[in-house]
Amino acid sequence: MLEPTEELLRMSRKYHAPMTFFVDCGYLLRLNEQKEKFASVRKEYDAVSHQMENIVKSGSEVQLHIHPHWEDSFYDGNEWKMNVTRYKLADFSKSDAAEIIRSYKHILEEISGQSVNAYRAGGWCMQPFTHIAEALKDNGIEIESSVFKGGYFQTDLYSYDFRNCPEGTRWRFSDDPCIENKNGQFIELPISNYMLSPLFFWELFLLGRLNPDDHKPIGNGKPVPSPGMRKKQLTQWNNHFVSGEGYFVTQLPKAIRNNAGNDLNILGHPKACTRFSLKYLDTFLSKYKGKHDFKIVSSVIGE
Numbered sequence: 001m002l003e004p005t006e007e008l009l010r011m012s013r014k015y016h017a018p019m020t021f022f023v024d025c026g027y028l029l030r031l032n033e034q035k036e037k038f039a040s041v042r043k044e045y046d047a048v049s050h051q052m053e054n055i056v057k058s059g060s061e062v063q064l065h066i067h068p069h070w071e072d073s074f075y076d077g078n079e080w081k082m083n084v085t086r087y088k089l090a091d092f093s094k095s096d097a098a099e100i101i102r103s104y105k106h107i108l109e110e111i112s113g114q115s116v117n118a119y120r121a122g123g124w125c126m127q128p129f130t131h132i133a134e135a136l137k138d139n140g141i142e143i144e145s146s147v148f149k150g151g152y153f154q155t156d157l158y159s160y161d162f163r164n165c166p167e168g169t170r171w172r173f174s175d176d177p178c179i180e181n182k183n184g185q186f187i188e189l190p191i192s193n194y195m196l197s198p199l200f201f202w203e204l205f206l207l208g209r210l211n212p213d214d215h216k217p218i219g220n221g222k223p224v225p226s227p228g229m230r231k232k233q234l235t236q237w238n239n240h241f242v243s244g245e246g247y248f249v250t251q252l253p254k255a256i257r258n259n260a261g262n263d264l265n266i267l268g269h270p271k272a273c274t275r276f277s278l279k280y281l282d283t284f285l286s287k288y289k290g291k292h293d294f295k296i297v298s299s300v301i302g303e
Contacts, residue, residue, distance in 0.1 A: 002047055004218045004273040008281075009051075012060050015285040017294035019060045022120040022145075023052065023112075025104035026070025032107060034075050041075060049111050056114045061296045064108060064141065067122035068092060068100050084224050087158050088125035089132050098135035105139050118143035118189075118297045123224065124151065124160040130175050137185060142301055145265070147177050148191040148241040155227060165190065169263040170300060189300055191267045192242040194255055201233040204247045207276075215247060219271025244268030249280045256288070 005021070012019045031045040052062055068091070072083040089097040105116050119126075119141045126132070126146045136144075151162040165178040169192075172184035207215040232238065240248075242255045245268040255264060 001219055001270045002051060004270040004278065005051060007278050008268075008270060008273070009055060009058060009060065011282055011285055013058050015289045015294075017285055017289065018058075018296045019294075020118070020297040021052075021055055021060065021062050022065035022118075023062045023108055024065050024067050024070075024122070025108045026067055026073075026100075028107050028111065029103065030070055030073065030075065030080075038075060038077060052112045056112050061298060062108060062112045062114060062116070063118040063120065063143075063297060064101075064105050064116050065120050065122060066100065066104055068097070071100065084157065087123060087224065089121070090125070090128060094131055094135075097132055098138070101132065101135045101139055101141075105141075115140070117141060117301065118145060120144075121146040123158045124148075124153075124162075125158050126177065127160060129177055133175055133186075142185075143187045143189055143297060144173075144177055145189040145191065145297060147188055148193045148239075148267075150193060150239040151241070152239075153226070153229075155225075157224060162190075169259075169265070187300055189265060189297060192255060192259060192263075192265045193239055194242060194251065194258060196238050196240045196251070198234050198236060198238075200247075200251075201238070205234075207247060214276040215274050217246065217272045217274055219269075219273070242266050244277070244281060245270075245272040246274050246277050249277045249284065252284055256292070 008019060011017065028048070031041055031048065035042040035045040055062055066089065067087075068089050069082065069084045069087050071092070072086055074081055086092060089100065092100065109116050117140055119136060124146050126144065129144075146160075147162045147165050149162060149165055149167075151160055153160055162178060166180045170187060170189050171180040172182055173179055173186055173188055174181045174184040177186070177188045242252070242264065243249070244252065244266045252266070255266075
């Protein structure tokens with residue numbers, strides 16, 4: 001992820017478009033624990049730490065992203081052995097989940113030197129929110145940004161249901177991000193969404209096979225299984241989050257038109273960036289700089 005993240009950071013500086021990087025903090029903890037034992041892990045830890053420091057210095061920010069399966073994963077001297085049996089915080093006891101939140105936030109602030117006040121759940125798995133609400137509040141988290149309107153997925157491993165969330169580009173809530181409470185202690189900053197046709201996904205998959213150098217992800221990570229997802233994408237209209245990665249970047253101008261006058265919250269995983277998406281995003285930022293304000297997530301506090 002270092003290479004595409006560095007390219008995104010270059011664009012951020014070039015076009016004065018600050019970005020928020022939600023950092024997988026379980027990964028940081030594992031690196032920190034293993035860095036004295038393995039030279040390769042030390043090198044990786046130093047590279048990631050240096051990049052995070054540069055993110056903050058450049059005017060962008062880092063925020064809390066939690067994939068708690070790192071609690072059950074380890075480095076064996078050659079590779080990371082991943083265990084995703086416990087993929088979401090709800091798979092842990094309430095006290096263990098609270099300790100994960102505390103320790104993950106602590107190492108993120110320790111490395112970056114920046115205060116952390118926003119959270120995004122790994123795999124969108126932030127339900128039931130009551131399981132983590134108290135711990136987030138106790139650790140100074142004010143912003144939650146995992147919801148995308150209409151999002152829904154259910155498997156034994158992970159699930160989320162945002163079909164009944166409020167309208168709008170932000171709202172306050174207390175115990176459930178899908179229920180607005182004007183006096184709530186948290187701000188929900190939902191990821192923007194749109195509908196994509198099956199034709200888009202057919203084109204996406206064909207490009208990946210015909211021109212993999214441009215359209216295959218740069219990162220070498222593997223997503224957790226999503227049974228039935230590909231069939232659904234190729235056979236019916238799909239509600240999808242607005243994305244800055246892969247071929248999805250081609251839909252950004254349309255997303256701006258559809259959200260005229262409203263905030264647009266764009267999500268992208270650096271590991272899922274492609275050569276094509278990075279080139280397109282550079283052109284996109286060049287075209288829209290000066291026409292729109294680019295903001296970091298934490299800027300919504302006090303607005």
